[in-house]
Amino acid sequence: MLTSQSLYRRWRPQRFSEVIGQDYTVKTLQNAVAQGRLHHAYLFAGPRGTGKTSVARIFAKAVNCEAPREGEPCNECPACQRIGRGISLDLLEIDGASNRGIDQIRQLREEVNFVPAEVKYKVYIIDEVHMLTNEAFNALLKTLEEPPRRVIFIFATTEPHKLPPTVASRCQAFEFKNIPPELIARKLQEISKAEGIKVSPQALRAIARRAKGSFRDAEVLLEQLASYKSEARIEEEDLLQLLGLPREEVLAEYLRACLARDASAALEIIARVSEAGKDPELFLEGAVELCRDWLIARLGKGEESALPELEFSNDELVFLSDRLLELKRELRFLLDKRIVLEVGTLRIIEGLKGLERKGSGNPARPRAKPEQAPQPPAPPAEPDEKWRLMLEEIKQERVAVYAFLAEGRPSFREGRLCIEYGPDYRFHKESLEKAENRSFLLEMVRKFYGDLAVEIGFAAHAPAGADQKKTQLRQKVELIKRSFHGRLVG
Ligand SMILES: [Zn+2]
Incomplete structure (x- = not known):
């Protein structure tokens, strides 16, 4: 007690x-x-x-x-x-x-x-x-x-x-680092056992995730829930209620509706969420997080269970993730959040329509088995273990930068690190060159290689694995990018 x-x-x-x-x-x-x-x-x-x-x-x-x-x-x-x-x-x-x-x-x-x-x-x-x-x-x-x-x-x-x-x-x-959710959940379990607090494992994991690295926040949430439930077992739903958060299934449904370019389904979900009194900002925050989880899972890390059906390409997920993040920033300053969320969603879906769908040529295709695992990064030509380790760390911190970088080919020349792209990878190259991404990359290069100039350019030859289909996709992404003022990664 x-x-x-x-x-x-x-x-x-x-x-x-x-x-x-x-x-x-x-x-x-x-x-x-x-x-x-x-x-x-x-x-x-x-x-x-x-x-x-x-x-x-x-x-x-x-x-x-x-x-x-x-x-x-x-x-x-x-x-x-x-x-x-x-x-x-x-x-x-x-x-x-x-x-x-x-x-x-x-x-x-x-x-x-x-x-x-x-x-x-x-x-x-x-x-x-x-x-x-x-x-x-x-x-x-x-x-x-x-x-x-x-x-x-x-x-x-x-x-x-x-x-x-x-x-x-x-x-x-x-x-002092943010505490990983697994460690928070394990400690919370120990505490709740000793304190006689009944709580489901799902609820514990959800609390740990919500606490975002702060163990104190996790303890406060557990305590709030325990006083609210007294003798009854705390369920994940209680946490969502307490915080006014939408359920993960609803968020997943929304993301899928967007990726399927299904505007009316997406609007219907927003209506349901609003009518249930959920905060559009928290809804969007949840959607951004889930989309990011999916992307990380697709790039080979993260929980198995977070894997969505694989009919969406990495490009689609990166695009959606980026747009949602932008919409979230916009939402913060506006009063009628529901309308902004609706209009923003429609805009995102319009944007996605310009992107080629995975397995194109048959857009109505129901769930498809994955034809292929996500492309592994092109093997580094000369560099080494360090490059791999650096990519690993970048993946943890800025998954979008990782996605761009993984398509490039590193080599060392005269004390410079050159990252080269095939002609179809203009989009990747330019995204990486954006000030924010570039300075992040330079910081990481400094960390792993010391003082080293970095050059991002086009290679004479396309990297292995680039095929015609990809070329088409890049061109379309190019078009979208231009129609959206050239911003893709925040
Ligand atoms: Zn002592």
């Missing part, structure tokens, strides 16, 4: 081994404590709800613990207990977003040189540090330039780029 204390607080990790999804950071910090190699200042950067302040508190305990084991706090000695109960002199938490920030920093500057003798390390955690005023940063910087002994700063932020470089450069930085 739920008590008055929230799940989030009750299940806050108390030792490094209980933290999920931040293995590298946690291992490094734990080793540092075990070996007594401590820095004066740490920067914990990452999205909300990923464990920054929890890890900071565990760290504060670990450095002050009287009986640490391999860098883990014992959670039993007086120092651990005091920190656990929030009454310790060893730890001071400052909220950078509160108005008291500057006063607290001033106070910090005064007391930082007089650490009580009974304290091993005085740890200052400054949360949302990027919110501090310039005045506060300057005060802080003075302290960081001549750090007093036995004082450790931990700065936590969701927006590290807003930190003055003078402050950031004095810290050892750790990146």
Whole structure:
């Protein structure tokens, strides 16, 4: 049964081994404590709800613990207990977003040189540090330039780029990552079992997906649902109700209607969704996500179950995905969202009509068995494992860029990386050259190859696997692209 204390607080990790999804950071910090190699200042950067302040508190305990084991706090000695109960002199938490920030920093500057003798390390955690005023940063910087002994700063932020470089450069930085849904679901299951919360596995997975990497958000959702259902089992439907989200089947139906160029079916689904009181924006967000899942599944990653029938080509999915995303952005600023959704859907379907259908020549064809697995990327001519690894990572981060890149052929010439396309791949080449995609690509190339110029061009010969049918498709995509102001990938 739920008590008055929230799940989030009750299940806050108390030792490094209980933290999920931040293995590298946690291992490094734990080793540092075990070996007594401590820095004066740490920067914990990452999205909300990923464990920054929890890890900071565990760290504060670990450095002050009287009986640490391999860098883990014992959670039993007086120092651990005091920190656990929030009454310790060893730890001071400052909220950078509160108005008291500057006063607290001033106070910090005064007391930082007089650490009580009974304290091993005085740890200052400054949360949302990027919110501090310039005045506060300057005060802080003075302290960081001549750090007093036995004082450790931990700065936590969701927006590290807003930190003055003078402050950031004095810290050892750790990146906290979004927690993968599988890990969230597994932990939620453990929690609900211990708390006697009945919840279906589907609901747990749906909560984990909804939380988008934030474990705290997942716990809050679970708690809300548990208090709403009391003794009854929580089902996926309850979550959808709570959030006003449409069911996945409805989203899939909508995507299929669009891909089948069936305007009246698509409008009918929108009408149903609106009449059920669902938010058009959330509906569209769900559709964008599902379309992206399909695309990822088609490109060889992701859950089996997310695979739609294969009568749609990658180009159709990329097109739809891109248009829906654009429509979603538009929708945000407009009042009559339902009408915008309807008109936008019609526009998308018109656009799709210009694209050749997969297995063309027989548009009315019912479900077809896939003739062929999706084309694998052209084998790299000279480069190597690195290229493959880079594509893997790009696929995870920007699936559309991956789709364009996978059709190109890499080679190294005179310290340049050349990515070449056959004459029919103008569309891919140009999409990749768009500023946003190009800078993303350059960033990834830098990460994997170091400083290397990148050239995107046409090859003298078409890459293997390009056939006539593809040529026709590219030409049509070309046409569509022109009629839609040349934008395809956002
Ligand atoms: Zn202890």
